[in-house]
Structure formats: C-alpha cells, structure tokens
Amino acid sequence: MPMPDSAAYAAMAAKSQPTAVADADAILTFDNVSIRLGKGAHPLTLIEGISLRIKAGECAALVGESGSGKSLTSLAAMRLLPDNMQITGRVLLRGRDGVPHDLLTLSKREMTKIRGMEIGMIFQEPMTSLNPLLSVGDQIAEMFMVHRGESRQQAMDHAEQMLQRVGIPEARTRLSAMPHEMSGGMRQRVMIAIAIACDPSIVIADEPTTALDVTIQAQILDTLRALQGQDRGMLFVSHDLGVIAEVADTIHVMYAGQVVESGTVDDILLHSRHPYSRGLVESVPRIDRPQPRGTDLYSIPGRVPEVARMPKGCRFHPRCSFALKGLCDSDVPVLETLDDGGQIRCHRWREIASGHVDGRQEGVPA
C-alpha cells in the first residue's frame, strides 16, 4: 500500500485551504489558469483562462498544433514552467486525504514531494528525461527510496516488479541496464515505470509516443491503456488525433493559447462543432478513409498566429471559413458550457452545428 507522506500533507493542509469544487470526482482541476511571459506593463499572454477537470479513471487529452499552448498547460500542472512565466488561477489536485489542494500555492519543496508521489510524468524523449549515468533500476528504485523511505534492497525489488508491469522482459537482469543500452521503446517503458511507481493519482503524459516508431507506439499505447486503472486520471498531451482516439475519453482542443472546444472523444472526433476542431480532424490524412490519389488533402489555410500578434476578436477568424465581418473579427467569443458538458468558443457554433451556414461562401478574407 502506498504510504502518504504525512509531513507533506500537513504542509499542504496548512498552506492551502481545501477548496470546494463542484465536481467531487475530479482528481485534477484547472480553474481559469493563465500563463504570462515577462514582467512589466505588457506581459505576453501565452495561455488564457484554461479550465478543465479530470476524473478518476479518465484520460483527458489536450490536442493542438505547435504554439497552441498544450505543453505549457501540462507543465503548469507540474509547476515546471521557467521562472520568467507567471501563472494565475488555480490547479487543484485531490490529495490522498480526499481534499483538493491548490498546487500553485505550494512551496518548491512541497511541490517536489508531490511530483512523482502524486503526479507521474512521462515526456516525449525518454533519453533526455532519464539520467544517463544511472542504471534504470536505480532510477526506478529512487522513487521508492525518496517517496516511501524504502531501503535500497526493498526498492530494487519493487523496481523489478515495476519493470515487469510495464512489459520489460527479463526484468531482473534489466535492472542494471543503462538507458543508452535500451531502445527508445524500452526507455519509454522505463519512464512509465518511474511515473507510476508511487501509484500517483494523476499521470501527465506529454507526447509520450511521438518519438517512437509506429509498431512500437502501438505497444506503448497498449501498455498505457492497461495501466490506466480505475482510480487514476491521465492528462495526455498530443498533436496526433489518431493516438488520442486510442487512449482518451475526453478531448480539449487548444488553439493559440485557448481551449476552443471540449467534449468526449466522440463529440470532437466524429461530430465537432467548432470550425477549428473540424478543420484539424479533416486535415489528418487517413489510411482507413483513403481519398482518391492526386486529389488535394484538406488543409486549413494560413497559419497559427504569433503570440505577440493575436488577431482581434476570435483568434481563429483569419483562417476560418465561417468568419463573419463585424462579429468574428471584433468580438471575443466566450467559452460556453453546453448541456452535454462540452464547451465551445465560437460565435456561430449553433448555426454551424445545425448546418444552416455554408462556410465557403461567407468568409472574411484573411
């Protein structure tokens, strides 16, 4: 059984007032989180007002293109942002005491205890996340020694069990392997073993399979799914909608630092209502739905705006075929919460969902 670190809890409880959250099931909650870069009168807003909830047993995906802010959002939850960025809002993590605590109010030291213990992390490139000078056994055992105070022998036994759980054969002999002796897929399995070693309540995975070959990716996705569990939440960051369809329950689509649409996997991938989400889904070339060769792939015109030059009104309007002059290019759309629990940020989503407008005729030129 995992042993809660009582000192860390005492510190957390003293520091952050337990907060009443509407959804008691939520393990991790982002409450109006914004990230700004630089001090002074005009900081750049990188992330604006992200709110999302991850429940036990749920895998929530953040999807977006480069510059959408999906990785920054996940780093914010781990408090791993560089010092020149400021976070506002709240990131609430339900601790083992069942009470949500605001991670943003914790000291660095308290946060270090939370990381690994309560939040497991898996990054894209295992070679840069693993210590090249330590055997993988030592690196997994460290988790048990630091967070649970186990002896080295106990910790090594646990490390061996972890290697077995993530599907590494001959676990006993592999304990002494160095990271460089392993393949990319095996290294990522080691990362997963470290991430879930202390049985954290949430795992944050930032593009965990992007650097892997496709047959190895399939194996790792299987492993991640098998280890998801009923009590754990997962925040899965990826640009690959195919990978997301494999693992996620809910999807939050990000564009230019904002969530533009949220919903279940089916909502977003099969009947999305936001023009950007639709465009993103459409742009993915698919082997299951081949289009006649030589015909153009669908693409969203233009490109993601720069942070310093965000368009007025809706940030997507210069690329949007549904954009209306005098509305989308001037009024900022709010993120509406819908009856079905989904969220959408678009002036015209109702018309678009009902099929009453044809985007190709009325667009504002970019």
Added chain:
Amino acid sequence: MNLVEIRNLHKQFVQKSGLFGKRSRVNAVNDVTLDVVQGEVLALVGESGSGKSTIGRLVARLDDPTSGRILHRGVDVAALRGRDLLQFRRRTQMIFQDPFSSLNPHMRVRHMLAEPLRIHRLANSREEITSRIEYLMGAVGLAPALANRFPHEFSGGQRQRLSIARALAVEPEFIVADEAVSALDVSTQAQVVNLLSKLKREFQLTVLFISHNLAVVQNVADRVAVLYLGRLLELAPTEELFARPAHPYTRALLSAIPVPDPNARKQRLVLQGEIPSPMRPPSGCVFRTRCPFAVQACADTVPLLRNIGGNRSAACIRDDVIAASATPELDRMTS
C-alpha cells in the same frame, strides 16, 4: 522508362564502440534492387533503421555505396565526374526533413535561391535572376517580397516551401524528399503535401518520397517500397498495397497506424518485441523475430524479393501467407 535503377545496393557503416572497442559493421542497406520509373512518385517507407534515408542519400550521391550500382538514365552515378557530375547534381535535388537546419541562417532567401542559379549558369543577368526568384516564390505560394528576409523569419511550413523553391530553382527532373513533411503540423502538412503534388505535375518531376507516415504516402505515391532493417520486403502499387498488404510486416505496419476514429479502437495486430539492432540483424529473414508466421526455414535462408502476381513483389517464403493476404483466412492463421 526507368529514370533510376538501383541494383544490389549495399551500404555498410563501420561503427566503433568505446575508446578501444572493436569495430562493428552495420548493414544499413542490404541488397536492395529497385527501379524508379520516370514521372512516378515512389515512396520508401519503414521504421528507424530500415535504411530508407540511406537509400535516398545514395541515390542523390551524397554518399557512395559499399557495393552495387545506381544507374541514372543508364549511367552509373558513381562514375560521374566533372561536368557530368555537375549536371547530375542539377537534375537531382533533395528536400530534407528539418527546414530549420537545412537552410543557411546567414543567407537571405534571395541569395539562397540565386546561388544555385549562378553555379549552374541558369540565369545570366541580374534581371533574369530577380524574375526567376519571383517566379519560384510564386510557384511555392510565397509572396515575392519575402525573398528579402532571412530563414528565421519564416514559420516551419513556409521554410519547407523555401526548401522546395531552392530545389526547384535548378530545374531538376528528380526530387528526393526525405521526410519532407514530417516535422510539420497537420494543417500545414496538408498544405505542403498538396504543393508537392501540384509541382510534381507542373514540372513533370520524378519523386522518391521517403516517409514513415503511411497515410501521407497513400495520398501522394504511385508505388510503395516497404523496407525493414535494410532489406526491401514488399513493393507494390499504392492502392493494392494498402488494400491487400501481402508481406506480414506490411500488414503489421498498416495495422499499427492509429486513426482518429474512436470506433476504430480495433483488435490490432500488435507486433511483439523490438526492432532488432541493425548491428545484429537476425539470420535469414530479418523480420522473422517479430513475425507471427515465422517457421524454422525463415531462419535459414534470406527470402528473395519475388513477383507475387501483377506488379507486386514480396520477400517472404510463406507462399500460403502471401496467398491468403486477400482473404480473411489470414486472420484465422494469426490467432
């Protein structure tokens, strides 16, 4: 007509391990024979260590083969010297994956595009160069005025357009595109794929399209060559390869591609095990260690690439598996 003929191509790299370590040899490309037909887009697909990029570099003569030959219009590329080599360099152009490292950061776009024009004497006066640059920028969908900028002032997709413009500047007939759209975001990727297809038609190019992204390959390629650990395992027209993959590896590769459809969380054929190290490839068939159909004989002989009907060939000794590739029979054999 074959523009390029690759015959029994081998490329071996020598790798020294450790300070006093012994040298080990890596067979990056192992006995590959393949033709590139004039006017086609031939895709080379495979995972890490498959040798697809090495073949691309050898075909563009950025590297020399250990043995075997590459014939360009019937002439051995390795034998080219002087003016002939310069001509070859003009006719064969490469586009690389990372537009951030393949463009000279100190050169304005204008100079970057003018340099090959001067070297190959394709434009003589300043006016001619200017009009040619304007034409090229237009051809890849960039405003001509942007030619005064430096590469860092462009986004990833725009930089890849610049790489394409630079390749087109010298009026090539053959383009080797090595993961040319792999570093791009999906919405931009589609733009660049469409641009490549359009230019291929307009300039009547022959393209060797190297990619690990089979969905993109399905859209752009006429034929597909599947590589694994330096060996060519299957070669087929695109539609047929995707509709009825014959080689067990091709089947597994297609099955592993995730599609953005939650209803498609299917029982996929997940390959067991790792891609073996190219330094210690398995004996016999290189794929046998992960192949669900492997039998003892697979360890004994290297399977030859052979015709399996139509324009298709595969390197697999299991006739029954190949024959069953079009039928549901195969699924029963797997389980």
